[in-house]
Amino acid sequence: MQKGMPYLDMKRIMLRVAYDGTNYCGWQLQPNGITVEEVLNRNLKALLKEDINVIGASRTDSGVHALGNVAIFDTDTRIPGDKISYALNQKLPGDIVIQESREVPADFHPRRCNSIKTYRYTIQNSRFPLPTTRLYSYFVHYPLNELLMQEAAAYLMGEHDFKSFCSANTHVKDTVRRIYDINVEKTDERIDIIVSGNGFLYNMVRIIAGTLVRVGLGAYPPIKVQEILNKKERSAAGPKAPAEGLTLLKLEYPDLM
């Protein structure tokens, strides 16, 4: 549909995409290594008999998981929007599942429209790692104090310049973001950091997680998070926690009915 006049019956489809990121080099097309975007494009082409180029909301890194990433594409297929998920899931490998498909307005763009993003960072905090959660969590041997972590996380609530929590190799100029909610939840030997905001800088959730782990270990006092924010430089914050602990839980678009 890219060339010539727009078809009258062309439509924009939104996909809600869940994936196990273990075996992918992230979302975005790469010259070396398979990505989620590539697998979606290939299977959509096979299904719809058109060249399809999806646009993803969040270009997750290698090894990062998602339960609700969002992608759009334009098509003139006659398959109803809400039926595409079923047909596409028949073709996709087991580690990528479309949770929902539906038609959206032609001007809806998953990165340009306002959204609330929610991430979960999972830590396995036990004496030994757990084989069955190793691909979906960061193993920390030393006991973490989750109450200190929650106290530290509270400094991140609201609008701040998160420059200290952004990997240095980024091109973004505006590093101000708003965190709506951040909670540290402990269940048995598992600690989840759940954070939602209007946007996240490159590696921001993983640097927040790495910093909160330092607090949980007692290496940083909780107030240190305020000092890190004030410094506005990456070196002030803790290390970037590993990819496997991160899951993009959901994306909400308040303006999308």
Place this chain on the structure above:
Amino acid sequence: MQKGMPYLDMKRIMLRVAYDGTNYCGWQLQPNGITVEEVLNRNLKALLKEDINVIGASRTDSGVHALGNVAIFDTDTRIPGDKISYALNQKLPGDIVIQESREVPADFHPRRCNSIKTYRYTIQNSRFPLPTTRLYSYFVHYPLNELLMQEAAAYLMGEHDFKSFCSANTHVKDTVRRIYDINVEKTDERIDIIVSGNGFLYNMVRIIAGTLVRVGLGAYPPIKVQEILNKKERSAAGPKAPAEGLTLLKLEYPDLM
């Protein structure tokens, strides 16, 4: 240590073994395909410089997981029993983790001594499968009524002849076992069947799970489980649920101090 006089300083070590069964052809040594037992033997030999043949408590099937299987072996190593776990974990692949090692009496045998075994069977009950839990649960699309499943499970409590819940290709004569506890727990879109007993027949937990799923779907009334028990034939029960949903949670030995 197999030949000649027993060493005075020989000792029996118990391992508590957790593994992700996805990539193994079960516990027991196989001519074709790698097993957990084989990987333990090979790495113990490399660590202790002795031929080691572990004896496992539960010879789990291909694809079944464990958080607390138990194995023993005899050794004359000078490494203290409780330190072997640390040294062995350095060598093992990430999908097998020793949770505990310790010296036990020389007459302790993990299959001959009385034990309480606890299994969990996990069902992902949602509209679409979840990529991040697909290797550790059985995906069921149609909504399950977990209250009916709990009602049905109650018929299994106590001592019964579980012949109907045993795969036909077994050599066991005595099919009487005692279930101490069985619970069906629902959390969001996940249903766990947790069952503990003094022993389980071949495929028993998976046949119980497959039968309870039938009840949850409304295909069997809960009382049907009583009828299945009475019939004492495999064909009376529901299908065997898939391996990936099953996890051996723990083994307790009341006589082991």
